[in-house]
Amino acid sequence: MKSYLKKISYFLAMFCIIVSYVSCNKPANITVYSYPAPLPSGMTPTSGYPLTNVTITGKSFGTYPNAVTVYFGGIKADTIRSCTDNQIVVQVPANAASGKVTLKVWTHTVDSIGHFTVIPPPTITGTSANAASPGDTFIITGTNFGTSTSAIQVTFKGATAPVSATVTAVTNTQITVTVPADFSSGPVTVSINGYPLTGPSIAYLVDVPAPVYQLDFENNLSQTLGIAPATYIQGSASPITYIAGISGKAAYLAGYLSTASGDNNQAISLPQNVAQYNELSVSCWVLYDGSGPNSDYGTPIFSFGHTRGNNITLDASTGYPDLNQQISATVVFENVPGFSGYNSYQLKTTKSIVGTAWHHIVMTLSKSSLTENIYLDGAVIATQTLPAAYDLTAYVQDRNYLGVGCVSSTGEPGMKGGIDKFQIYNSVLTANQVYTLYYKK
Incomplete structure (x- = not known):
C-alpha cells in the first residue's frame, strides 16, 4: 500500500513539473503589422x-x-x-x-x-552702391532673376521691421528699385518666387549741414566757404605744392623739422578763431607719407590754439612716450577757467594711415555731451570723455595751422603728405553724417 501511494505521489510530481515546463515555454503572442503600399x-x-x-x-x-x-x-x-x-x-x-x-x-x-x-537658383553678385538715400535708384545685379516684377520682392532694413522697395524694372541679371523712405543701415533682401536671398549691407546716407569753413586746394588757398582764405607760412621749409587729390587738387607739404621753439614754418594758416565752437567737427582727407624726419614724434594734421598749453590737435602719429605711427588727438588746457596748471587729455588709437592711399579723418568735440570722437574712413575708431570744464572759448585761437603744431618745439616734425577737402562744422556730426561725407568724398 505504501509503495502504491509513493508511486502515485511520484507521478503527480512529475505531472506538475511537465505542466510547469510546458507553461513556461509557451510561444509569445507577437502581432505582425502589414502596412499597405502607398x-x-x-x-x-x-x-x-x-x-x-x-x-x-x-x-x-x-x-x-x-x-x-x-x-x-x-x-x-x-x-x-x-x-x-x-x-x-x-x-x-x-x-x-x-x-x-x-x-x-x-x-x-x-x-x-x-x-x-x-530650376537654377538666383544669386546676388553685387549692387550699384553700398550706401543710399531714400528715393535713390538702386540696382541689384546677379543671375536667374527672371523677368517678372510681380515675382520679386525687395526689402531694406527698417528701424523696427523691413521696409519694401518699389521694383521698377527686372531683367534676368538686374533688378532696379527705388530706395524706400524710413530705411536704416543694414542688409538688403530679395525674394524671387519665394526664394530668399540676402544681399550686402547698405548704409543710410543722410543730409549733412554745410560747413562754416572749407578749403578745396584747387591750386590755391582760397576758401570755398568761410570768412577768409588761408595763407602759407613757408619760413625755412619748402614751398607748398599741389597734387592730385581725392577730388580735384590737394595741397602737398614736403615735411619739416622744427628748428626753434615756437617755430611754425611749413604752416597752412587759417583765420583767427576759425574752429572756436564748443560743438565742433573737423573733417579732411589725408595722404600721409610717414617718412619725414622724427615722424613718430607726433605729426600734426591740424592744430588750433594759442599756446602749447591751450590747443586741440589731431596727429597722424602718436608722440612721446609711445613714438608710433598711429593716429591720436590731444586737448590741452592750461591756467584758464576751470583748469589749474597744465592739463592734457590724449585720445590714442591703434590705426595708422601711413602709405599711398587717401584716408578720411574726422574729429568731433562736444561740450554738451563732453565727448570726443575720432573717425577713420567712415567709422569711429576712438572715443573719450572730456573734462567737465571743457570750453574752447576759454582762450583765443590765434595760431590755427594745418601740417604743423600751433606751437612747436625744436625737433618736432611737420607733416609730410597731402591734405584735401578740409572742412570745419559748428556742430557735432553724427556717425551717419560722417559716413556720408566719407562715401560721397
Whole structure:
C-alpha cells in the first residue's frame, strides 16, 4: 500500500513539473503589422528652386513622417515638412538634381511618382552702391532673376521691421528699385518666387549741414566757404605744392623739422578763431607719407590754439612716450577757467594711415555731451570723455595751422603728405553724417 501511494505521489510530481515546463515555454503572442503600399496620385509643383516645398497627394501614406523618404533625382530630401494619410509635404534638397521623384514609405517603394525639374537658383553678385538715400535708384545685379516684377520682392532694413522697395524694372541679371523712405543701415533682401536671398549691407546716407569753413586746394588757398582764405607760412621749409587729390587738387607739404621753439614754418594758416565752437567737427582727407624726419614724434594734421598749453590737435602719429605711427588727438588746457596748471587729455588709437592711399579723418568735440570722437574712413575708431570744464572759448585761437603744431618745439616734425577737402562744422556730426561725407568724398 505504501509503495502504491509513493508511486502515485511520484507521478503527480512529475505531472506538475511537465505542466510547469510546458507553461513556461509557451510561444509569445507577437502581432505582425502589414502596412499597405502607398498610392500617390499627384505632385505639385513639378519644377522649382532647391528648398522649394513639394506636395505629394494620394492615400495610404500613414501619419508617421520618419517612415517617409523622398528622393529628387536620386538625392535624398533632408526635410519632410508634414505627413498625413493622403498628403506629404517635402522640401527639395539644396543639392537636388532634375529627375524622377521616388517615394518610400516604410518598406514600400514607388520608383517614380513624376519628374521634378530643378530650376537654377538666383544669386546676388553685387549692387550699384553700398550706401543710399531714400528715393535713390538702386540696382541689384546677379543671375536667374527672371523677368517678372510681380515675382520679386525687395526689402531694406527698417528701424523696427523691413521696409519694401518699389521694383521698377527686372531683367534676368538686374533688378532696379527705388530706395524706400524710413530705411536704416543694414542688409538688403530679395525674394524671387519665394526664394530668399540676402544681399550686402547698405548704409543710410543722410543730409549733412554745410560747413562754416572749407578749403578745396584747387591750386590755391582760397576758401570755398568761410570768412577768409588761408595763407602759407613757408619760413625755412619748402614751398607748398599741389597734387592730385581725392577730388580735384590737394595741397602737398614736403615735411619739416622744427628748428626753434615756437617755430611754425611749413604752416597752412587759417583765420583767427576759425574752429572756436564748443560743438565742433573737423573733417579732411589725408595722404600721409610717414617718412619725414622724427615722424613718430607726433605729426600734426591740424592744430588750433594759442599756446602749447591751450590747443586741440589731431596727429597722424602718436608722440612721446609711445613714438608710433598711429593716429591720436590731444586737448590741452592750461591756467584758464576751470583748469589749474597744465592739463592734457590724449585720445590714442591703434590705426595708422601711413602709405599711398587717401584716408578720411574726422574729429568731433562736444561740450554738451563732453565727448570726443575720432573717425577713420567712415567709422569711429576712438572715443573719450572730456573734462567737465571743457570750453574752447576759454582762450583765443590765434595760431590755427594745418601740417604743423600751433606751437612747436625744436625737433618736432611737420607733416609730410597731402591734405584735401578740409572742412570745419559748428556742430557735432553724427556717425551717419560722417559716413556720408566719407562715401560721397
